[in-house]
Amino acid sequence: MPITVFLIVFPFLCAPFIYCIKEPKIRDHIMYAGVALIMAAVFLLAGQWLANGTKVMSYYPETDMIDHIILVVEIGLMCLITFLSFKYRKYWVSLLSIIPTLLIAWFELKGPEMETMNHIYVDHLSILMCLIIGFIGGLIIIYAVGYMYGYHNHHKEYADRRQYFFALLFIFIGAMFGFVLSSNLLWIDLFWEITSVCSFLLIGYTKTEEAVNNSFRALWMNLLGGTVLAFGIVYFGCSVGTVSIHDLVLFGNMQNAAAVIPIACIAFAALTKAAQMPFSTWLMGAMVAPTPSSALLHSATMVKAGIYILLRLAPAMRGTLTGNMVSFVGGFTFFVASILAISQNDGKRVLAFSTISNLGLMVACCGVGMPETIWAAVFLMMFHSISKSLLFQTVGAVENRIGSRDIENMHGLLYRLPSLATFMFIGIAGMFLAPFGMLISKWSALKAAVDDGNILLVLFIAFGSATTGLYWTKWMGKLISRSHRGSAKTDEITQKSQKLSLRVHAGMMIMLCVLLPIISQVFVDPLLIEMFGTYTDVLSLPILIIMVVIFLFIFMVPVVAFTYTRHQESSVKLSYMSGVNVGNNNQFVNSLGHNNKLWLSNLYFTDFIRPERTMKLSQLIASGWILILFCMILGGTIL
Amino acid sequence: MTIVNVLSVVCFIVFGPLIGGLLSGIDRKLSARMQGRIGPSVLQPFYDIKKLLNKQRIDIVDTSMSGLLLSYMILMIMSGAIFFSGSDILMSVFVLSTASTFLYFAAIVTSSPYNSIAASRELVQIMTYEPAVLLACVGFYLVTGTFNVGAISQTDSVLLWQLPGFFIAFVFILTIKMRKSPFDISGGHHAHQELVQGITTEMGARNLAIFHIAEWYENVFLLGFVALFALNKNLWSIPLAVVLVALVFFTEVLIDNVSARMKMKNMLRITWLVTLFAAGLNLLVLMLVH
Numbered sequence: 055m056p057i058t059v060f061l062i063v064f065p066f067l068c069a070p071f072i073y074c075i076k077e078p079k080i081r082d083h084i085m086y087a088g089v090a091l092i093m094a095a096v097f098l099l100a101g102q103w104l105a106n107g108t109k110v111m112s113y114y115p116e117t118d119m120i121d122h123i124i125l126v127v128e129i130g131l132m133c134l135i136t137f138l139s140f141k142y143r144k145y146w147v148s149l150l151s152i153i154p155t156l157l158i159a160w161f162e163l164k165g166p167e168m169e170t171m172n173h174i175y176v177d178h179l180s181i182l183m184c185l186i187i188g189f190i191g192g193l194i195i196i197y198a199v200g201y202m203y204g205y206h207n208h209h210k211e212y213a214d215r216r217q218y219f220f221a222l223l224f225i226f227i228g229a230m231f232g233f234v235l236s237s238n239l240l241w242i243d244l245f246w247e248i249t250s251v252c253s254f255l256l257i258g259y260t261k262t263e264e265a266v267n268n269s270f271r272a273l274w275m276n277l278l279g280g281t282v283l284a285f286g287i288v289y290f291g292c293s294v295g296t297v298s299i300h301d302l303v304l305f306g307n308m309q310n311a312a313a314v315i316p317i318a319c320i321a322f323a324a325l326t327k328a329a330q331m332p333f334s335t336w337l338m339g340a341m342v343a344p345t346p347s348s349a350l351l352h353s354a355t356m357v358k359a360g361i362y363i364l365l366r367l368a369p370a371m372r373g374t375l376t377g378n379m380v381s382f383v384g385g386f387t388f389f390v391a392s393i394l395a396i397s398q399n400d401g402k403r404v405l406a407f408s409t410i411s412n413l414g415l416m417v418a419c420c421g422v423g424m425p426e427t428i429w430a431a432v433f434l435m436m437f438h439s440i441s442k443s444l445l446f447q448t449v450g451a452v453e454n455r456i457g458s459r460d461i462e463n464m465h466g467l468l469y470r471l472p473s474l475a476t477f478m479f480i481g482i483a484g485m486f487l488a489p490f491g492m493l494i495s496k497w498s499a500l501k502a503a504v505d506d507g508n509i510l511l512v513l514f515i516a517f518g519s520a521t522t523g524l525y526w527t528k529w530m531g532k533l534i535s536r537s538h539r540g541s542a543k544t545d546e547i548t549q550k551s552q553k554l555s556l557r558v559h560a561g562m563m564i565m566l567c568v569l570l571p572i573i574s575q576v577f578v579d580p581l582l583i584e585m586f587g588t589y590t591d592v593l594s595l596p597i598l599i600i601m602v603v604i605f606l607f608i609f610m611v612p613v614v615a616f617t618y619t620r621h622q623e624s625s626v627k628l629s630y631m632s633g634v635n636v637g638n639n640n641q642f643v644n645s646l647g648h649n650n651k652l653w654l655s656n657l658y659f660t661d662f663i664r665p666e667r668t669m670k671l672s673q674l675i676a677s678g679w680i681l682i683l684f685c686m687i688l689g690g691t692i693l
Numbered sequence: 694m695t696i697v698n699v700l701s702v703v704c705f706i707v708f709g710p711l712i713g714g715l716l717s718g719i720d721r722k723l724s725a726r727m728q729g730r731i732g733p734s735v736l737q738p739f740y741d742i743k744k745l746l747n748k749q750r751i752d753i754v755d756t757s758m759s760g761l762l763l764s765y766m767i768l769m770i771m772s773g774a775i776f777f778s779g780s781d782i783l784m785s786v787f788v789l790s791t792a793s794t795f796l797y798f799a800a801i802v803t804s805s806p807y808n809s810i811a812a813s814r815e816l817v818q819i820m821t822y823e824p825a826v827l828l829a830c831v832g833f834y835l836v837t838g839t840f841n842v843g844a845i846s847q848t849d850s851v852l853l854w855q856l857p858g859f860f861i862a863f864v865f866i867l868t869i870k871m872r873k874s875p876f877d878i879s880g881g882h883h884a885h886q887e888l889v890q891g892i893t894t895e896m897g898a899r900n901l902a903i904f905h906i907a908e909w910y911e912n913v914f915l916l917g918f919v920a921l922f923a924l925n926k927n928l929w930s931i932p933l934a935v936v937l938v939a940l941v942f943f944t945e946v947l948i949d950n951v952s953a954r955m956k957m958k959n960m961l962r963i964t965w966l967v968t969l970f971a972a973g974l975n976l977l978v979l980m981l982v983h
Contacts (some may be wrong), residue, residue, distance in 0.1 A: 466804070497784075504834055504835060507983070509973075519827065520823035520824050523790065524819070527797055530794075531797060536753075536754045608791060615763035615764045623750065625751050626752055627751050629804070629807075631805075632807075639803075652804075659958075662958055
């Protein structure tokens with residue numbers, strides 16, 4: 055049995071086991087073993103692919119049997135969604151599942167005969183996605199084991215349905231493997247639906263009213279994308295007689311008219327999945343779920359599925375109206391979401407907006423569809439996966455410790471929870487600061503946008519990086535500020551499994567920064583050649599190496615500076631308070647002569663940004679843009 | 694890297710603070726004359742630094758601020774060195790923004806109320822000026838086809854004529870960077886004294902000296918950036934660049950003396966509008982031409 059099949063099927067087989075075992079100790083160990091097996095399989099797959107000379111590997115031309123199973127699963131999913139929609143009185147949502155499923159069923163049973171094709175396809179991009187899903191996703195599951203203990207200790211009000219949660223995580227991982235390894239669009243559609251439903255169930259985990267509402271919002275937005283996707287697939291299948299995504303890209307590259315509408319449809323679906331404006335609200339609502347599911351949705355799975363499919367389509371989108379639609383929506387989202395992030399003080403909300411914003415940059419890069427932008431997008435995706443997963447995990451662990459995820463309450467966290475704060479610091483630095491590679495990707499994206507003459511994107515990147523810097527820096531500032539609320543250490547009871555996951559993440563982050571030139575040469579450049587045929591270096595190897603050296607130097611500077619200044623004699627004074635000090639730095643004398651406690655807060659500009667209004671306005675702009683361009687695409691093809 | 698590059702880096706590291714200090718002295722002299730005072734000697738900033746270095750070291754809570762300030766200064770020198778070595782302009786700008794981040798850290802690490810407020814303002818200022826700086830780099834790239842400072846300074850023509858919008862936007866944000874009124878928000882001070890002054894409130898003695906020296910380096914770097922708008926491979930462009938830099942410097946001092954401090958949000962709004970229209974229009978025209 056090829057490893058690819060194992061990767062797809064094994065997590066699905068794990069899930070019922072985990073669901074059934076009630077004994078926590080045994081279940082935990084089964085989960086660890088499952089994750090270890092998945093990681094080993096990913097490793098083996100990568101090894102096999104390397105041994106094969108990193109050539110494309112594809113399998114399974116004949117899959118009648120499996121196709122039927124898939125159809126049955128799709129209909130099962132439809133029934134599940136319909137049942138839940140009726141149960142929670144959101145009747146219309148069921149339509150978004152019934153219509154595409156019936157369409158696909160008609161297409162498979164009564165539609166035209168399709169060319170035979172290989173259904174499983176392994177190339178550079180799939181391998182990269184498998185590594186991200188297997189390792190980051192696996193680590194998140196390991197983290198989840200420890201996290202859920204703390205979670206249910208804190209939140210006695212929610213029913214403990216831990217095994218259900220864990221089972222869903224496994225199904226999610228399996229579906230993601232299926233998604234990135236299939237080349238048949240019908241299979242892709244199925245796995246697409248499974249991830250939509252899984253995220254819906256995860257978001258609704260706590261069953262509170264808010265959770266149910268948010269989960270349905272996520273469901274209908276993703277199902278809307280799924281519906282458009284299904285239409286695109288059926289249209290393509292009927293007009294050309296094949297449903298291979300690689301053929302679709304080939305047709306698109308040849309400017310074949312038959313590929314225009316399907317590509318537009320799939321790109322639209324990807325925008326919903328990647329939570330771009332106007333569909334960003336579902337990802338914001340997804341935070342009500344326990345942190346591991348947020349970490350999974352934001353880093354290794356779900357939103358990355360949208361990016362993956364756009365990366366696949368990128369060469370075909372170059373210079374088309376679809377590319378225009380995608381790059382504008384992406385750039386716009388990058389800028390607006392980063393502004394919205396400034397106005398948030400809830401750690402998880404900041405992370406969510408930053409995910410949306412960063413995904414926007416990746417989406418914009420895909421829309422431009424030049425080798426340089428794809429290079430940037432691939433690196434952005436790697437960095438984003440690791441840092442976002444790390445950040446969500448630390449925020450979750452901190453929340454379990456201090457009972458809050460408000461950034462204001464993280465004042466002086468470095469002195470209270472040193473190790474967690476350090477992990478958080480590394481994660482944030484990875485998102486924007488110079489020693490880390492995110493910046494290099496931004497650089498390449500900027501350069502490519504200029505080369506492409508995409509003036510709007512240049513402006514979005516220039517202004518968006520400034521706003522991005524603001525919200526991350528002020529968060530970092532909070533972490534390192536000397537606490538005036540008592541700097542006593544809070545004892546760490548973070549679970550071992552959580553710590554393991556955090557350490558591995560931080561290690562991967564730093565490795566990725568240091569090895570960036572090598573990864574670029576050995577992996578990303580061949581990926582681009584595979585995708586575009588030809589490719590010239592975005593940033594040549596010597597430049598990359600010089601950059602890494604400089605960045606390492608930047609990393610060294612604070613270390614040296616600190617060791618140098620630490621042992622110098624210095625006279626410690628009180629901070630300046632206009633002369634109304636009371637003898638410590640935590641209080642001052644107010645105008646009534648009483649001692650007042652000091653409270654320092656960051657700037658949020660809520661009156662200036664007005665998050666609600668900005669959100670609505672930008673949703674309007676983005677919807678308008680998508681609608682207009684979609685009409686133009688349809689009109690241009692049909693008329 | 695040629696000998697010229699190495700030489701200019703060494704020159705920047707050695708003479709940077711001398712020129713920066715001198716500029717600061719000239720600034721004070723000019724301001725004094727504009728206000729009808731005689732003003733201190735041009736060398737006064739150097740005496741101040743000497744005094745600060747000889748004072749007893751002062752820190753709040755612990756020495757972490759010193760470490761962060763030292764990092765700020767080293768990174769500032771580094772970004773200038775990258776620029777003057779003639780390598781990538783974007784890289785030097787990115788290192789510059791990392792340096793500013795360290796200044797923010799240094800200001801906020803003590804949790805001193807006045808310093809923290811000024812630090813937040815500094816952060817907003819960073820956000821305000823960053824787009825214009827990035828866009829200026831993009832402008833250079835569009836005209837010359839490279840981000841390489843060495844190559845940018847070796848073109849045939851004066852880039853200023855093709856980049857007027859970018860230049861206006863850059864000079865506009867220079868007011869923020871050089872902490873001049875009306876945009877000296879984070880450097881705002883009550884009672885014109887060095888004890889309590891915005892972001893430097895808790896920086897005393899040696900720390901304050903480090904801060905000032907870093908600023909001198911920064912000013913030299915930024916004026917070098919301005920010079921890049923005029924420099925080309927002809928020798929006569931050198932006096933032109935010097936005149937341009939002097940003119941910009943004088944304008945900044947003049948603006949500082951004739952305007953009152955602005956509110957932070959207005960600064961943000963106005964600067965971004967200027968950046969968007971001046972640099973954005975210039976960008977549009979260049980992209981249409983190319």
